[in-house]
Amino acid sequence: MSEGKPRTLFDKIWDSHVVETLPDGTCVLYIDRHLVHEVTSPQAFEGLRLAGRPVRRPDATLAVVDHNIPTTDRRAGIAEDESRIQCETLEQNVAAFGVPYIPVLDDRQGIVHIVGPELGFSLPGMTIVCGDSHTSTHGALGALAFGIGTSEVEHVLATQTLLQKPAKNMLIRVDGQVGPGVTAKDIALAIIGKIGTAGGTGSVMEYAGEAITALDMAGRLTLCNMSIEAGARAGLIAPDEKTYAYIEGRHFAPKGADFDAAVAYWRTLPTDSGAHYDITVELDAASIAPMVTWGTNPEAVLPVTGIVPNPADLADPSARVSMQRMLDYMDLKPGQKLTDIPIDVVFIGSCTNARIEDIRAAADVAKGRKVASGVQALVVPGSGLVKKQAEAEGLDQILLDAGFEWREPGCSMCLAMNPDRLKPGQRSASTSNRNFEGRQGPGGRTHLVSPAMAAAAAVTGYFTDVRELA
Amino acid sequence: MTPFTTLTGIAAPYPRANIDTDLIIPARFLKTIKRTGLGKFLFDPVRYRPDGSEEPDFVLNREPYRRAEMIIAHENFGCGSSREHAPWALADFGIRCVIAPSFADIFFNNSMKNGILPIRLPREICDALMGDAAMGGNARISVDLARQVVIRPNGEEIHFEVDPLRKRLLLEGLDDIGQTLQHEASIGTYETKQKAAQAWLPSISI
Numbered sequence A: 001m002s003e004g005k006p007r008t009l010f011d012k013i014w015d016s017h018v019v020e021t022l023p024d025g026t027c028v029l030y031i032d033r034h035l036v037h038e039v040t041s042p043q044a045f046e047g048l049r050l051a052g053r054p055v056r057r058p059d060a061t062l063a064v065v066d067h068n069i070p071t072t073d074r075r076a077g078i079a080e081d082e083s084r085i086q087c088e089t090l091e092q093n094v095a096a097f098g099v100p101y102i103p104v105l106d107d108r109q110g111i112v113h114i115v116g117p118e119l120g121f122s123l124p125g126m127t128i129v130c131g132d133s134h135t136s137t138h139g140a141l142g143a144l145a146f147g148i149g150t151s152e153v154e155h156v157l158a159t160q161t162l163l164q165k166p167a168k169n170m171l172i173r174v175d176g177q178v179g180p181g182v183t184a185k186d187i188a189l190a191i192i193g194k195i196g197t198a199g200g201t202g203s204v205m206e207y208a209g210e211a212i213t214a215l216d217m218a219g220r221l222t223l224c225n226m227s228i229e230a231g232a233r234a235g236l237i238a239p240d241e242k243t244y245a246y247i248e249g250r251h252f253a254p255k256g257a258d259f260d261a262a263v264a265y266w267r268t269l270p271t272d273s274g275a276h277y278d279i280t281v282e283l284d285a286a287s288i289a290p291m292v293t294w295g296t297n298p299e300a301v302l303p304v305t306g307i308v309p310n311p312a313d314l315a316d317p318s319a320r321v322s323m324q325r326m327l328d329y330m331d332l333k334p335g336q337k338l339t340d341i342p343i344d345v346v347f348i349g350s351c352t353n354a355r356i357e358d359i360r361a362a363a364d365v366a367k368g369r370k371v372a373s374g375v376q377a378l379v380v381p382g383s384g385l386v387k388k389q390a391e392a393e394g395l396d397q398i399l400l401d402a403g404f405e406w407r408e409p410g411c412s413m414c415l416a417m418n419p420d421r422l423k424p425g426q427r428s429a430s431t432s433n434r435n436f437e438g439r440q441g442p443g444g445r446t447h448l449v450s451p452a453m454a455a456a457a458a459v460t461g462y463f464t465d466v467r468e469l470a
Numbered sequence B: 001m002t003p004f005t006t007l008t009g010i011a012a013p014y015p016r017a018n019i020d021t022d023l024i025i026p027a028r029f030l031k032t033i034k035r036t037g038l039g040k041f042l043f044d045p046v047r048y049r050p051d052g053s054e055e056p057d058f059v060l061n062r063e064p065y066r067r068a069e070m071i072i073a074h075e076n077f078g079c080g081s082s083r084e085h086a087p088w089a090l091a092d093f094g095i096r097c098v099i100a101p102s103f104a105d106i107f108f109n110n111s112m113k114n115g116i117l118p119i120r121l122p123r124e125i126c127d128a129l130m131g132d133a134a135m136g137g138n139a140r141i142s143v144d145l146a147r148q149v150v151i152r153p154n155g156e157e158i159h160f161e162v163d164p165l166r167k168r169l170l171l172e173g174l175d176d177i178g179q180t181l182q183h184e185a186s187i188g189t190y191e192t193k194q195k196a197a198q199a200w201l202p203s204i205s206i
């Protein structure tokens, strides 16, 4: 790629991180920041140990436990053996290799993708990786952030680089303004509904347009988080004044004159006019409604005003079979109104929607109402700092008064590696990102929604159009 | 890494799209700190009944597919999480090759780093291979990585694309780190330059 040509945000970050290009076009790509958690790292550290290799840049690495930990009182430790061993293994590894680590009882502990942006660890223009597909979240800051497997975790620990080929540039433009009650989560689901769960395969998606610029940082993080659900390698949003204001003063962020120098650099990052995108997708923000998934992948999604689709309406026989399988698993009937589906559990949490803004949105709906009888509603803040902030604002009390449970931070029922999980046959309204079969526990049925929609479902017991809950 | 050169074996037809990583191996089996021993959890949600007994209809519970070394599936195989436990579980079961019209990016990468060859072929060809695979033990499918061909039981050869670097690493059974460390000097140079150009870049300590 020549320097003179107009370049996209992705091109610029990519170009500035290429250490070397190998003869077949594979690049040795430098990695600025590496986040590590307990589930995908033990085998990587074991690999280093076997090969006698050190961690090349502990000062660019940050470890935290999030997936396995209980969300109830944690001072007593983790009861379940395998989960405890995995967390202890991380603690031994970070100690042995000198990797900075946020312990479980530290206020800064939380879900890895909440923690990175919140602490100013993730910054614009950086390459950021983690052994976790939702690393795409950090792209909201204008960073190239993507998930990697454990072999690659080991590779980054050992070399601070990855062997990669450039991705395609994909532009998702959302023009116009969203209506009331429509959030970043709904935009994300609408995009996936439109392009499908493989729509972004091989691409890095840049989100642009009026509706994207209008999002606050929390919304941008939610949107980029879901990029992987559209199959994209990463999601990106150009940094702007909101980004810089968000970063300023955060724990690891540059300070004073360094901050100004950083901002001067960050201002050079947005896509040049006339830069080429391989694929462009356009959406009209005004046409997006609060969304609810009805199937077992995130593209099986409809506006809350919709009805469960009918496999008989599909021409392609294999699509018909796959839709029927989803309906059977979800125990839904064609033609059923989404607002007639009763729920058992509400989960407000995950790296998609557990920032302070999400908790505020949920508390707004919950205020002065009660969780419907027979419904269990969990609120799991994304980090200890989110939890503290929410408590300072009295949101915990509003939620508790309404009958929600207020938990300690972690991944929790997003993937059910800790004790928070659906029982077989239970149906959830969840603010997480994946509704795959069994994701929230074997036999569990997951519907993805925004935090406000989840809270609305909690208080009525059914999926409810939050716009009508005046 | 176990090298991948040629493979001739039984292929299991699994005609399903969007086979996600939670289906390949659910999160509750990710609590291991080892790479091995995950084969028994492969496809757990569809392979076993709630009481733990085998689901007799599931392809890998049927003869001869219990000994399958390949899987043939539909679009977007391996979508979802970055868990390398998915290829580890496949490899531990004995699967060395997955053929599908498309794969999720991270799964695709992860497989090759574990000696599993993911092959992208058009849907019609996957369906034809699935027909072959359905003939069971009488129909061996072969893969020759050096020549980049899949060989059907009737002898027909189907060409597939593979990244040249990945091909070499797979053929020789080399891992990426050794490859990259040949460029260690350039990495050092890059770091020095970056430090000078971006003196504001914070270093992390807790």
Ligand code: SF4
Binding pocket: A066, A067, A111, A112, A113, A132, A134, A350, A351, A352, A410, A411, A414, A415, A432, A433
């Ligand atoms: S909250 Fe869910 S999606 Fe996010 S990192 Fe944790 S398990 Fe993964």
